[in-house]
Amino acid sequence: MKKMTPLYSMLLVLILLLSACGPARTPTAPAPAVTIVVVTATPAPEPKKLEIFHWWTAGGEREAADAMFKAFKDKMPDVEIVENPVAGGGGVSHRVVLQARLSAGLPPDTWQTLGGAELKSYVDGGYLEPLDDLWAELNYAAVIPGPLAKAVTINGHPYVVPLNMHIQNILYYNKALFDELGLQPPATYDELIAVAKAIKEARPEMSPLALGTKEKWEAAFVFDSILLEVGGPEHYVKVYKGEVDVKNDPAYKEALQKLEALIPYIYPYHAGLTWDESCGLVVAGDAAMVLMGTWAIGYFQSRGWTPGKEFSAVTFPQKPERILLFHPDTYGLAKGAPHPKTTIEWLKVVASPELQIPTDVTQGGLFARIDIDPANFPDPIRRELQTYVRNNPDKLILDQHGSIAPFSFTQAYWDVIAAFIAQPNVDGTLSSVADLLTTYNVKAEAAWYQWP
């Protein structure tokens, strides 16, 4: 008996602990936020501080973040900016850290998020304040493209201020090689195959199309472009809203078959490469083309390639319509933000050309505002894209990367498409995708998105 006493007390503690983990525990997000206000003691003036989370840490992106903060400092010189940059492409690690802070009820003032599904997950969690007043004050809806406003409007309220647009469906190509072989950049799938064949014949050692599928989403880029051409823009939106019976959909099947026919022209060891390494294949002369977003321009330039000289780019496909698939980087105001007034000032700067011009030119996207002169871009590729967006603001669609469908689906979907490029199986993939669409409840989760 004597020996058992400590054991019993241990068990007691354990039982107490277990009972404390019961369902009675509900998130009490606002409470800790209140304590923070209390800690600052004096109620009147808010400390001149802005705590911000972002993931722009890589080369090129870091400089863009600095440009962003410089624009803010010019307006508000006495505000101390507390950065919490978390390294990692596309914000993968950023989300891990941010999620811990948010669920602990200790939000930063503002953080970087994509529009669409990622934004929706923060709105659904009750972490963001609606910004209707700010948008009305800035008249922001009038100066950005309609599809961009729709991509950051959830349940009728804008929740963030977008500062750029990344375009996903761009085909970069080695200009010297195309000139030498007398090739025109392809505008359709058939032209792409023809060009790929010509390159394969002239340069058997070279892969016509570079690809890196280590992070998986790159695979979906290639498929998206084909799907967009085969089914057209409305079909594209419907597929990622879960409104198409993929298993019996002829357009989706045809797009998969076309992707399969393209595989012999794709760099065969794509599974080991990340997106920048796949662009590196083009620079090294191991591949001739790559389908990548606007951020690749910065990569090519960092490798010493000049746009319009060593490489050039076209949006792909150009038929049946020239649609740009996009996703924005945005900032919002946290519910329970420690410094809400400063944050509103920050968001006003985010919406201004003074921030967007230096930041977007450095980072690689297009301007969110279409009233900024496209000539601000040093490279012909983005000058042309921005001009197109300015004249055709409705030719934009939120891409699946950024995204229409919930993250639970897109993540699993990229894996399936990447697996397809490694080992094509049309019927198996059709039923896997159909299965994912129902498993992750895409139809209900993506109903918020409206296009056109």
Next chain:
Amino acid sequence: MNRKPRRTFRQRLFTVLESLPFLAPLLIFLAILYGMLAWTLYVSMANWVGTAPNYEFVGLKWYQMMFRLDRFRVDMTNNVKWLSLGVLPTVALALFLAYMLEIGSVKRIEGYVRTLILYPVAMSFVVTGTIWSWMYQPDKGVLNTILRAIGLTELIGRYTTNPATATYWLILIFIWQYLGFAVIILQSSFRTTELQEMVEAAIVDGASKLRILFSVIVPNIRGGILILISLLLISALKVFDIVYVVTFGGPGYSTDVLALFMFIATFQQHLVALGAGLGMIIFLMALVIVIPYTIYAFRKWFE
């Protein structure tokens, strides 16, 4: 009747209070460990999707979904491959290497060789993973470049970019990394005085070196072997870093393992309940495979 006098309640309370300061660290440790475990179990049966915690109880909903996923099936198969192919070859190889170091001409340089093969253990998996992905890279990687240079073009492989064989190449990295560690453990169990005497006796009796290994050494170092196997089983079960660094589960999800899927489900798919459920599956596998084995091994050891 010479019964011990019953202690009063006060006395017992005093004993408990007296032992508390010494028990506290253990209690805190247990509370954190099992508290988290219980919490994970609860989350796996809650409906937590997205960034905000949601503790609504939904029973086995997420487990049912998990069992229907093809990815989960692939993960289980891969984890079993890791457990079998990651552990047994390592032990067998380490046994021969350790024995080689103990006998013959190698013995003189044993100290240097041991340091050399122990080095990989000192490296983190992130470093080894990066190095090996350069080795495996099919296009410009070290292995294929060497094969091409010496003209053995038919041996050139796709390594980790071939969905059918990628997992095996990853397991090879694990074996490479843990081999030195395994050799050290086995060597230390060789060096008991009794075993040395037995080996000497066997040599006097004219037994061959192979015979000595299997008839004298192996039966007498069972304890060491069993401990080694259970340590390797635990390492193989929780494998994450090698897969994350080298293939990130690819091509597609053909090299995915439970621990990686747990990470992806929680932080990328935002299906926190599913992630917690996967964590529980890993825990259950540890219970089923590793713990009985460890108990068995310890019993054998202390026999």
